[in-house]
Amino acid sequence: QVQLVESGGGLVQAGGSLRLSCAASGTIGSFYVMAWYRQAPGKQRELVASTIGGITNYEDSVKGRFTISRDNAKNTLYLQMNSLKPEDTAIYYCKYSRYRDVYWGQGTQVTVSS
Numbered sequence: 001q002v003q004l005v006e007s008g009g010g011l012v013q014a015g016g017s018l019r020l021s022c023a024a025s026g027t028i029g030s031f032y033v034m035a036w037y038r039q040a041p042g043k044q045r046e047l048v049a050s051t052i053g054g055i056t057n058y059e060d061s062v063k064g065r066f067t068i069s070r071d072n073a074k075n076t077l078y079l080q081m082n083s084l085k086p087e088d089t090a091i092y093y094c095k096y097s098r099y100r101d102v103y104w105g106q107g108t109q110v111t112v113s114s
Contacts, residue, residue, distance in 0.1 A: 002026040002103040004094045009108030016084050016112070022077040022094030022105055032098035034070055034077045038090035038110075045093070049079065061087075084112045 008020040020036065035050035049058045049068035056068050067080040077094055089112050094105040 004105035006105040006108040011111045020079040024075040035095045037093045040090040
């Protein structure tokens with residue numbers, strides 16, 4: 001079992017920044033993928049960014065603005081979000097996956113005002 005707890009969401013004006021954190025606990029293991037997803041009202045959940053073994057991947061609309069990183073010593077995943085836009089408004093979820101094991105956090109709300 002892996003538990004994920006996100007934090008760092010909030011209300012910010014367009015052009016501002018936020019840093020999300022996802023603290024993982026439990027049986028973490030090795031060679032696992034950590035990712036951030038988001039879900040806006042009325043839309044499907046979408047992948048924002050992922051990381052494994054130092055390799056990162058970003059959704060096109062956040063490239064150059066968002067940075068995913070992880071501190072393995074702290075079992076914590078981060079998402080630095082800069083130059084935020086109103087269309088970034090969503091609930092952001094942290095996801096852990098290792099082989100067939102998949103766990104999600106409870107989500108943290110990010111609201112960007114224009």
